[in-house]
Amino acid sequence: MNSADSDPLFDDVADRVVALGNEFLDANPEADAWEIASGMLSGIVHFWLYTHQPCADPSCRSCAEMATAEMRLQQLLDEARESAEESSYFHSPFDRNVGNA
Template identity: 60%
Template sequence: MMDSPENEPSLFDDAAAAVVDLGNRLMDQNRDADPWDVASGLLAGAIQYWLYAHQPCPDPYCESCAEVATAEQRMKLLQEEIREFAEESDYYHSPTDSNVGRA
């Protein structure tokens, strides 16, 4: 039986899960690795791919590319997406954050 489109994971979800799986695999294969180094490397690669994928087309008057027509516009859009994804993350707030109230 085929899954209905509502039940199928989106390509977005698949890509996000693949990055998490890759990070976990790298840490499993390199037990002494610093997780911050692995996470920063994954982020650097994701940013490179995002910038590549969001290049404007050759037409300087293309309406579809208007929001990514300059490096500054692409950077603003990237920062907006980073903030949105971070704030939606289960890990955005941590019980050990320095600004968490203590009883």
């Protein structure tokens, strides 16, 4: 599922993750925001991998795209890339490849 599907549950979960990150930042003003984000990402990756395990039936059509660890990793990376590219934070005015007129 991706955000283009505009599923209200998807949107709610994504909003809550952002809110949780902001809560951690507010509660820990001296903390490194990158560490908080990396910790959240690690937990999200573990949860995503847990929820995308194939079933016990090796011929299951529903699980075919997730049949191996490498296939699951590729699906995860594709989904992460899509989410990143759709984010309003993907490009920064301080990116090295930003042109100046």
